[in-house]
Amino acid sequence: MASQMTEMLKGTLEGIVLAILEARPAYGYEITAQLRDEGFADLAEGTVYALLVRIEQRGFVDVTKVPSEKGPPRKVYTLNAAGRAQLDEFWATWAFLAGRIEHLRAARTDSTTSTTGTDSGSTHRTTDSTEGDD
Amino acid sequence: MASQMTEMLKGTLEGIVLAILEARPAYGYEITAQLRDEGFADLAEGTVYALLVRIEQRGFVDVTKVPSEKGPPRKVYTLNAAGRAQLDEFWATWAFLAGRIEHLRAARTDSTTSTTGTDSGSTHRTTDSTEGDD
DNA sequence: ACCGGTACCTAGCGTTACGTTGTACCGGTA
DNA sequence: TACCGGTACAACGTAACGCTAGGTACCGGT
Numbered sequence: 177m178a179s180q181m182t183e184m185l186k187g188t189l190e191g192i193v194l195a196i197l198e199a200r201p202a203y204g205y206e207i208t209a210q211l212r213d214e215g216f217a218d219l220a221e222g223t224v225y226a227l228l229v230r231i232e233q234r235g236f237v238d239v240t241k242v243p244s245e246k247g248p249p250r251k252v253y254t255l256n257a258a259g260r261a262q263l264d265e266f267w268a269t270w271a272f273l274a275g276r277i278e279h280l281r282a283a284r285t286d287s288t289t290s291t292t293g294t295d296s297g298s299t300h301r302t303t304d305s306t307e308g309d310d
Numbered sequence: 311m312a313s314q315m316t317e318m319l320k321g322t323l324e325g326i327v328l329a330i331l332e333a334r335p336a337y338g339y340e341i342t343a344q345l346r347d348e349g350f351a352d353l354a355e356g357t358v359y360a361l362l363v364r365i366e367q368r369g370f371v372d373v374t375k376v377p378s379e380k381g382p383p384r385k386v387y388t389l390n391a392a393g394r395a396q397l398d399e400f401w402a403t404w405a406f407l408a409g410r411i412e413h414l415r416a417a418r419t420d421s422t423t424s425t426t427g428t429d430s431g432s433t434h435r436t437t438d439s440t441e442g443d444d
Numbered sequence: 445a446c447c448g449g450t451a452c453c454t455a456g457c458g459t460t461a462c463g464t465t466g467t468a469c470c471g472g473t474a
Numbered sequence: 475t476a477c478c479g480g481t482a483c484a485a486c487g488t489a490a491c492g493c494t495a496g497g498t499a500c501c502g503g504t
Contacts, residue, residue: 195418
């Protein structure tokens with residue numbers, strides 16, 4: 177169905193995972209569990225693994241195989257220098273986008289207060305008086 | 311290019327346009343110009359038109375054709391009740407996601423300062439007990 | 445012997461933004 | 475007149491991303 181969340185996660189999920197890895201190295205299953213725990217309940221396991229493969233191939237993380245007594249060995253991902261640079265870029269992009277969107281929300285709150293037709297100056301004023309409804 | 315921005319806009323651009331339309335009805339070319347003016351300089355014209363077609367087909371907007379003395383008639387989009395509901399959903403999703411991400415940023419700033427355990431954080435405890443090598 | 449939890453991986457699908465191209469109308473310039 | 479650029483819309487294929495839906499492998503408890 178492509179819920180709002182699904183589409184909004186595109187582009188941000190990578191940054192979220194990088195941020196998690198910045199705090200401390202982790203493996204896929206752990207990251208998935210943590211995200212689910214933090215509210216992303218519907219997040220699919222496969223999504224995280226695919227993302228990890230991507231950021232590994234782009235060289236944002238270093239990988240270490242650690243044997244576990246339960247199941248197959250864990251692939252522990254550690255953020256490296258390139259990853260930190262990417263994370264910085266993510267924060268910059270996020271800051272810009274969040275700023276624009278918060279600006280929109282602020283403008284909306286502003287417009288709800290006034291009942292008086294205060295507007296006369298729109299930036300674009302092509303002023304079509306041609307009311308010819310076809 | 312698929313810069314950070316491109317992927318991050320997926321899912322958010324629709325909400326942005328709906329928010330713009332909430333302020334006042336507008337037509338495609340105008341919306342594109344406004345977005346470019348507000349910092350989204352690289353935004354493609356075709357992107358906005360495709361998005362408008364989408365939200366029209368989903369019934370979030372009402373459309374009125376208004377002839378202009380320059381070029382073809384404008385398709386003026388007006389947010390309707392369904393659109394406002396969708397916009398509300400957008401704000402809710404955005405608030406949640408922004409909250410999570412800001413939380414990540416805060417945690418990151420926090421961890422750089424000291425080693426004092428701010429909280430147990432993860433309710434999850436999958437943490438490595440693998441100390442005792444297999 | 446079976447089920448469930450741990451831990452990993454893959455293939456195909458739907459949605460989205462981008463790049464490009466085309467149409468149509470108008471005013472200004474050569 | 476003929477051309478160019480700005481206004482305004484639309485359609486096509488492509489790339490990227492997250493989701494669905496599977497699969498493999500190991501282990502302990504019922």
